[in-house]
Amino acid sequence: MSGAVGAVGAVYDRGYRPYDGPRRGRGGTVAALFVASIRRALGIRRSWRQKVFPWVLLAIVTVPAVVNVGIGYVTRDTPAEGFSFITYREYVGVSSALLLFVALTAPDVVCPDRRHRVLSLIFARPLVGHDYVLAKVGAVTTIVFGFSILPQVVLFVGQMLVSDGALDYLRDNAEVLWQVPVAAGLLAVYYATIGVVVASLTSRRIVAGVALLALALVPSVVTGAVIANDADESSPVAVLDLLSLPLHLRDVVFLGHVDPDSPLGGVSAGGLMAAGMYTLVLVAAVAILLLRYREPDA
Amino acid sequence: MARVDTPSFVADGLTKLFPGGTTALDGLTVAVPRGSVGLVGANGAGKTTLFRLLLGLIGPTNGSVEVCGMAVATDPIGVRRRLGFMPEHDCLPPDQTAADVVATFGELSGLPPRAARQRASDVLDLVGLDEARFRSMAGFSTGMRQRTKLAQALVADPELVLLDEPTAGLDPIGREEMLALVERLGTFGISVVLATHLLDDVQSVCDHVVMIDGGRLVLSGPTEKLLERAGTVRLDVGGRSEDLGRALRHRGLTTEVLEDGTAEVTADGQDIDDVLDIVRDTVADLGLPLHSLSTGYASLDEVFLSQASGR
């Protein structure tokens, strides 16, 4: 009987197999683009050279948190002289590292698609211009948010651990748990959107990066100069400082109002003005993006 | 699976003007059947513009187009779900692996991630990149890049693929391999529109030819039919065409000896079958070698040239 087994044979088609499985809608496409963009920016599945920068910057930004916790621990019994501990509010701020990070990440996520002419392949897929914009802005926002949040987590957990009673610390600082994510989110959306808009205008990453830095620094320097001339060091002009604009919103989240020490401090309805300008900037940016990706250059 | 009843695409008075004055397409009206179709025209004739209109990437200035039975104007997304596109230009990110890129494009076409990986693997195997697919594309030759481009067009199991100059930059071996791949697509039930300026590519692979020039339709017809030439027989008898000609004229057949040494016999009202038999018998009688014999044009090039000179 065993001989009969060898008597039967068949060759199965090794050619093309059609696909009959499920297909995701546009949402799936957006999700796929979102994930692919994040992977690219973080250097996952790419050479180690491309992985280095984002993580090095993240390390740099986490240093203050570590230092804070360290000194807090060391001086827990004796008061620290001359060292001002960083507050959560201040830590959710624009540091040069964050700026550099956005100037590196946004172009990296956006420009190569245009540079290598991948756009025509992407748009031959079942997706529309605003799907692309959503995925790209979403990806950069997520990364920037993560970048801001991680050091905060280190700081909070660190502080919790070196304090006298971890649970007490948690209870006393409970509002931080919502303030930090909201503020970081507002900042992330803002910087990410501007980053993507500027990057979408060129196919070269370096040009985009430099343009972003210029866009951040120039209005800041100019408005700074204008305000310095003003007697009481605060003026509505501060709203035009694109770099620091979301910081006012951050202050509103943490303090309920604009920081009195900031250039917008003495201005009446300063918070409202900041919020209005913030919205305006975002709307303009999105409008430009939708136009840019409506008929993509092949 | 390809639905054989609907045409691959139907253009109706399709016109596209670009700002700056160029008329890329001018009232193009043609119905292109399923199967393998060659879209022929010089660079600048409007082939790439037509592809972009088919994909709904740009809108027509006038007229309309339907792809796989669906109007592009009303549902470009739906159309793109059924289409695969292989552009002429370089379009692959150079720092990733072929497997990664094709899988990503599969996901972008709507395949779930695991299925996308699987399909990418299958399709890269199909185009002959089974070993190289895990290497970075930075070291890929033109042939390998072209094949990866084809793979991404096939990964989502399209009904119809648009290939823009797929043999560009390939050496004769690469061309042959690419054309063989394109031919196989038909056996998988995938329809093809092959845009090229090379008639020889079309002749070997396509069942139907559409020729455009200056944005207008020049002709559209099955390859076999185009190559047909009623009432003429051409033969090569190894340089002895004069002798053959004399003998055939003796038997009442008009024969001309052409520049390249071949003989052309024209049937004036006689049945072509009878002509063929007389020719065969005459050649046999004279003991001449019959190197070639045909009742059609030798190549599509000849077809178009005779058309052009007849204009």
Place this chain on the structure above:
Amino acid sequence: MSTDGPVVTALSTGDPAFAAEATVEVRDLSVWFGPKVALSELSCSFGPGVTGLLGPNGAGKTTLMRAMTGLLGPKSGRVRVLGRDPRASREVQRSLALVPEDEAVPAGLTARQLVRYVADLHGVVDRTAVERCLDEVDLTDVADRKVGGFSKGMRQRVKVAAALVPDPTVLVLDEPLNGADPVQRAHLIALFRRLGAEGRTVIVSSHVLHEVERLAQRQIVLLQGRLAAAGGHRAIRDAMADRPRRMLVRTPAARQLAASLLGLEAVSGVTVDDGSIVVSSSRAGEVATALPRLARDLDTRLEEVRPLDDSLESLFRELVR
């Protein structure tokens, strides 16, 4: 179908790699770039008429073309154009023209301006030369349009016109027919053949073998930096006597005719498929002579007879295998 041109490159006795009245000679030419050997002791020559230069990517065609036109020097061996070293002699350089495939053209100039510029550069005195050259490549109608807006095929033609204007004796062209439509290609092919007939040495490199077949009677085939074959493609095919040629025959009584053919000693194999036969033989001529007789004996109509290996493409395939 390759056709005879009025001027066929006469060959020196024996070796088809060398032309009798050679204008471009290459002897033991070796070129390497670091570890990569582009050309390896290549010896061949080119003469008046049109010669095709073929080979897979990386075979050394571009390197050879650049060496022939003096753009790069041999690491060993030598190149002589009209008897002189193309790198050293300015006079020879004036008689040489290279039309590379991928070189950019200055987009802001019109076709006429570009050709005139090249004419001035070469000190061409004849005022009608510019117009004549534009006419040769069918660009007279668009001569005043900016080259930047030209399609690929048109840009190729402008480059050819510019190359022609100094009236070169030796013209080397890399993929000159790229991007042109059938009518333009026919004109260009006719142009090159005319130039060859005038006695110029025209060397054309192309991957589109059907075109090279129509264009050039003589071919030089390179493989991996070495000379793989030289001569007319049918002659080369004949030289590969050990590989049988195949012929397609379409006839109603295919199976019977196939059986008949198998009876011939010259036939090495026969395949039948649905009304058509493919016959393999190393003595194709004998089979061709016997075929009509056998068909008549069986009273079966010969609808089509076609040699399958007659093209440059199939020759190429055989060589590269």
